[in-house]
Amino acid sequence: xxxxxxxxxxxxxxxxxxxxxxxxxxxxxxxxxxxxxxxxxxxxxxxxxxxxxxxxxxxxxxxxxxxxxxxxxxxxxxxxxxxxxxxxxxxxxxxxxxxxxxxxxxxxxxxxxxxxxxxxxxxxxxxxxxxxxxxxxxxxxxxxxxxxxxxxxxxxxxxxxxxxxxxxxxxxxxxxxxxxxxxxxxxxxxxxxxxxxxxxxxxxxxxxxxxxxxxxxxxxxxxxxxxxxxxxxxxxxxxxxxxxxxxxxxxxx
Amino acid sequence: xxxxxxxxxxxxxxxxxxxxxxxxxxxxxxxxxxxxxxxxxxxxxxxxxxxxxxxxxxxxxxxxxxxxxxxxxxxxxxxxxxxxxxxxxxxxxxxxxxxxxxxxxxxxxxxxxxxxxxxxxxxxxxxxxxxxxxxxxxxxxxxxxxxxxxxxxxxxxxxxxxxxxxxxxxxxxxxxxxxxxxxxxxxxxxxxxxxxxxxxxxxxxxxxxxxxxxxxxxxxxxxxxxxxxxxxxxxxxxxxxxxxxxxxxxxxxxxxxxxxxxxxxxxxxxxxxxxxxxxxxxxxxxxxxxxxxxxxxxxxxxxxxxxxxxx
Ligand SMILES: Nc1ncnc2c1ncn2[C@@H]1O[C@H](COP(=O)(O)OP(=O)(O)OP(=O)(O)O)[C@@H](O)[C@H]1O
Ligand SMILES: [Mg+2]
Numbered sequence: 001x002x003x004x005x006x007x008x009x010x011x012x013x014x015x016x017x018x019x020x021x022x023x024x025x026x027x028x029x030x031x032x033x034x035x036x037x038x039x040x041x042x043x044x045x046x047x048x049x050x051x052x053x054x055x056x057x058x059x060x061x062x063x064x065x066x067x068x069x070x071x072x073x074x075x076x077x078x079x080x081x082x083x084x085x086x087x088x089x090x091x092x093x094x095x096x097x098x099x100x101x102x103x104x105x106x107x108x109x110x111x112x113x114x115x116x117x118x119x120x121x122x123x124x125x126x127x128x129x130x131x132x133x134x135x136x137x138x139x140x141x142x143x144x145x146x147x148x149x150x151x152x153x154x155x156x157x158x159x160x161x162x163x164x165x166x167x168x169x170x171x172x173x174x175x176x177x178x179x180x181x182x183x184x185x186x187x188x189x190x191x192x193x194x195x196x197x198x199x200x201x202x203x204x205x206x207x208x209x210x211x212x213x214x215x216x217x218x219x220x221x222x223x224x225x226x227x228x229x230x231x232x233x234x235x236x237x238x239x240x241x242x243x244x245x246x247x248x249x250x251x252x253x
Numbered sequence: 254x255x256x257x258x259x260x261x262x263x264x265x266x267x268x269x270x271x272x273x274x275x276x277x278x279x280x281x282x283x284x285x286x287x288x289x290x291x292x293x294x295x296x297x298x299x300x301x302x303x304x305x306x307x308x309x310x311x312x313x314x315x316x317x318x319x320x321x322x323x324x325x326x327x328x329x330x331x332x333x334x335x336x337x338x339x340x341x342x343x344x345x346x347x348x349x350x351x352x353x354x355x356x357x358x359x360x361x362x363x364x365x366x367x368x369x370x371x372x373x374x375x376x377x378x379x380x381x382x383x384x385x386x387x388x389x390x391x392x393x394x395x396x397x398x399x400x401x402x403x404x405x406x407x408x409x410x411x412x413x414x415x416x417x418x419x420x421x422x423x424x425x426x427x428x429x430x431x432x433x434x435x436x437x438x439x440x441x442x443x444x445x446x447x448x449x450x451x452x453x454x455x456x457x458x459x460x461x462x463x464x465x466x467x468x469x470x471x472x473x474x475x476x477x478x479x480x481x482x483x484x485x486x487x488x489x490x491x492x493x494x495x496x497x498x499x500x501x502x503x504x505x506x507x508x509x510x511x512x513x514x515x516x517x518x519x520x521x522x523x524x525x526x527x528x529x530x531x532x533x534x535x536x537x538x539x540x541x542x543x544x545x546x547x548x549x550x551x552x553x554x555x556x557x558x559x560x561x562x563x564x
Contacts, residue, residue: 074448077447078450083448089442106434
């Protein structure tokens with residue numbers, strides 16, 4: 001296995017606050033990588049640094065051997081690193097199908113092999129979107145207006161849109177927040193299916209049971225600093241991790 | 254859908270056909286002004302549809318007008334070349350300033366383009382040796398195509414109408430294509446669109462350049478049609494005209510400014526005798542539109558159609 005996505009000394013300061021503080025780690029190809037930490041630990045900020053939404057104060061992001069630090073979010077996405085958002089982020093006035101179709105189309109605009117006509121693109125967007133919706137079990141709602149979906153489904157729709165761009169790495173920011181236990185279990189199954197399609201997943205999640213059951217390795221952040229990195233059983237037994245979570249609302253399952 | 258096509262063909266046929274039935278110099282003159290105004294207002298509409306109120310449009314028209322005029326008068330360039338050159342130059346300027354201007358949104362973009370427009374008009378006024386200052390430039394030769402000078406009003410009408418048609422067609426094609434989907438998505442949720450791989454700036458700059466291109470061409474026709482240029486024709490108020498035309502016609506559709514131009518351009522001519530009431534009428538119309546037809550006439554028609562269907 002080679003280093004696939006690599007963070008090296010990545011830091012972000014907001015005024016005096018060290019939101020992300022010297023994070024280095026190497027994610028391997030095919031690995032399902034988890035990032036956990038108490039509220040405000042810097043998880044979302046870390047995603048923002050990887051995707052180019054924020055510029056790091058220092059450090060590098062390396063993807064398949066290339067420095068991608070400082071690239072704009074769209075350029076990072078076009079390289080195959082696509083994120084989902086912690087808050088629901090969808091085109092609220094479009095139908096579910098239309099949301100996914102658009103996501104596919106936006107990406108297809110940049111693919112030279114796909115310079116067919118609009119109709120052609122629309123048709124392939126249509127089939128592609130149908131498949132993705134089926135994968136996420138949203139296909140029964142495909143005609144519905146996105147804003148009418150329950151919160152959990154809106155979040156899944158966000159995942160569907162990211163998938164429609166055919167990412168190599170999918171960064172998910174708390175996809176299970178707002179899902180009921182059944183949906184969360186289904187999400188666990190989805191991760192396995194995505195993985196078998198060769199999509200790498202980096203998961204930020206508060207649902208410990210989910211994280212512990214699906215992730216190969218987990219990075220724990222506390223006040224922006226990495227305090228532990230290892231397999232779920234190692235993380236569960238780590239005294240520093242237990243310390244960080246003591247008194248917090250989160251519990252280690 | 255087919256009904257819409259029939260209506261559109263009928264309107265196009267009317268726009269082309271009436272000068273043959275009715276030979277009236279005055280009405281043809283208004284027709285030329287309307288066609289030029291449709292071109293500039295549909296261009297502004299493209300910018301409005303990407304959510305950016307570009308006050309620079311009037312200056313763009315001026316740049317096109319002076320470019321064409323100076324190329325023909327100073328350098329002896331044939332109109333056939335000066336005309337596209339005026340559009341291309343303005344497009345190039347838009348493409349050059351776009352990456353800086355379009356980084357900001359809302360009020361800041363409005364202010365930037367306002368300052369740009371004022372700067373351009375100031376340049377027309379102060380650089381007397383080149384632009385003729387406030388006295389303007391007189392005796393601009395008539396446009397000539399393939400050696401024959403366009404002297405008849407009617408030929409100007411058709412030329413301006415052709416440009417208006419191409420501008421409208423371009424706007425429709427852009428917004429109905431995949432590019433339109435991208436632009437709408439950017440408008441709706443930029444962070445999401447960008448996270449899916451779209452470079453927002455490049456799309457916005459492209460629209461800015463296209464809008465500048467057609468506005469520059471309109472300026473060229475205007476210059477050679479009126480035969481006289483002065484800086485104040487491209488001031489802030491000429492931008493306000495384009496904006497009012499859009500608001501009253503409807504911003505949400507490229508047909509909005511078409512209807513707006515047809516209704517509003519003749520007004521100053523009709524109200525010539527009661528000049529003091531001209532601004533008042535303008536104001537009242539705008540007030541009525543904003544209060545009762547917030548999506549303009551096209552929006553109002555759509556609403557009617559929706560209610561009709563729902564019966
Ligand atoms: N744009 C910003 N400007 C200033 N401070 C910020 C900004 N974004 C995040 N922060 C701060 O950085 C710290 C890390 O925030 P971040 O959102 O990354 O945490 P998180 O781990 O995602 O938390 P949560 O679990 O609540 O989502 C917090 O203290 C937050 O207030
Ligand atoms: Mg977060």
